[in-house]
Amino acid sequence: MKNKNQNQKNKSLTGTHEGFVGIHKGLVDCHKRVVDTRQTLAEYHKGLAGSHQRQVDSHETFVGCHQALVEHHQMNGKAKNARIIILPIILVARIEQDYIPGPDGDFDEWQKNYVTHLSSGWMGEPSLYKLLGIPEDRYKELTEMQKKWDKDYARGGKEADRRSSEAKAKQKTRKNYEALLRSVAGEYIHKNRKADDEIKRALKLTVPDTEPTPVHGTDAPVVALKNAGGSVIAFRCRRDEDQTRSSMIKGYLLEVRSWALDKTESVPNDPDVTGYKEDLSSKSHFKIKLGMANLGKTFYCYVRWRSKTNSAFDSPWTNRLQIVIA
Numbered sequence: 001m002k003n004k005n006q007n008q009k010n011k012s013l014t015g016t017h018e019g020f021v022g023i024h025k026g027l028v029d030c031h032k033r034v035v036d037t038r039q040t041l042a043e044y045h046k047g048l049a050g051s052h053q054r055q056v057d058s059h060e061t062f063v064g065c066h067q068a069l070v071e072h073h074q075m076n077g078k079a080k081n082a083r084i085i086i087l088p089i090i091l092v093a094r095i096e097q098d099y100i101p102g103p104d105g106d107f108d109e110w111q112k113n114y115v116t117h118l119s120s121g122w123m124g125e126p127s128l129y130k131l132l133g134i135p136e137d138r139y140k141e142l143t144e145m146q147k148k149w150d151k152d153y154a155r156g157g158k159e160a161d162r163r164s165s166e167a168k169a170k171q172k173t174r175k176n177y178e179a180l181l182r183s184v185a186g187e188y189i190h191k192n193r194k195a196d197d198e199i200k201r202a203l204k205l206t207v208p209d210t211e212p213t214p215v216h217g218t219d220a221p222v223v224a225l226k227n228a229g230g231s232v233i234a235f236r237c238r239r240d241e242d243q244t245r246s247s248m249i250k251g252y253l254l255e256v257r258s259w260a261l262d263k264t265e266s267v268p269n270d271p272d273v274t275g276y277k278e279d280l281s282s283k284s285h286f287k288i289k290l291g292m293a294n295l296g297k298t299f300y301c302y303v304r305w306r307s308k309t310n311s312a313f314d315s316p317w318t319n320r321l322q323i324v325i326a
Contacts, residue, residue, distance in 0.1 A: 120312040218315040246284035258301035260294040271302035
């Protein structure tokens with residue numbers, strides 16, 4: 001009898017223990033859901049904060065435009081008509097806030113251009129971020145976040161068969177990175193007197209246009225040479241993606257280094273070989289006059305895109321080109 005009672009007591013204790021184990025597991029699961037919920041709320045809060053800042057910036061832009069227009073109409077005795085043009089101004093202010101592209105591929109190119117320009121020299125200054133007064137810790141925060149974005153975008157942004165967890169990590173990193181980029185632009189660029197329109201265009205902080213914009217890593221131009229007669233060489237240049245038509249890149253010139261040499265003279269195997277003639281052109285189709293004294297010699301040249309603002313963004317040179325001068 002005692003053994004039977006003891007067995008029943010043991011079974012009861014076992015059941016109680018299992019019950020406690022089940023409760024503990026339930027509490028652990030509940031805790032995990034709470035943690036996940038808090039993380040989701042934190043990310044949602046960051047998103048709201050970014051949205052709010054964009055609305056504030058948009059409102060400030062609208063107010064500034066509206067005030068300027070009211071003053072203009074007052075000067076012309078037409079202040080009563082100022083309300084008529086408020087709606088278009090609101091639309092423009094909102095469009096200007098969308099300087100960061102939506103698709104990940106476009107955003108990736110945009111952020112590369114943004115950080116590269118901040119890192120590079122500008123008009124004699126060692127770096128643009130220092131010229132704009134961006135603190136070292138903020139600049140370092142940008143570069144570290146860029147590294148994280150590059151890593152997560154490579155894993156979760158380009159391949160169709162990427163894992164869901166990698167895609168989510170990429171999305172989270174982009175959200176945080178974009179918030180940081182907007183924050184730096186808002187604090188140190190948008191209202192900074194040193195950040196003129198040329199700087200803002202270089203950083204792509206203005207309304208996008210349909211013309212090609214200079215970016216770091218531009219490919220060498222595609223160049224065709226032709227004799228135009230009278231010791232004149234005609235050039236036709238284009239971007240590689242334009243297939244056949246002549247074209248230029250916004251913010252760039254075409255730079256030519258050339259030599260007119262006899263057969264006995266050494267061929268220039270490098271664009272930095274001494275004795276070259278340098279020409280610059282703002283047009284994709286141009287001519288270089290060599291003079292009748294060079295008739296019959298061989299014309300050698302190298303060509304590249306040359307940035308108007310920063311030599312760090314010059315393209316590579318073409319391979320050596322040559323033609324007999326006629």
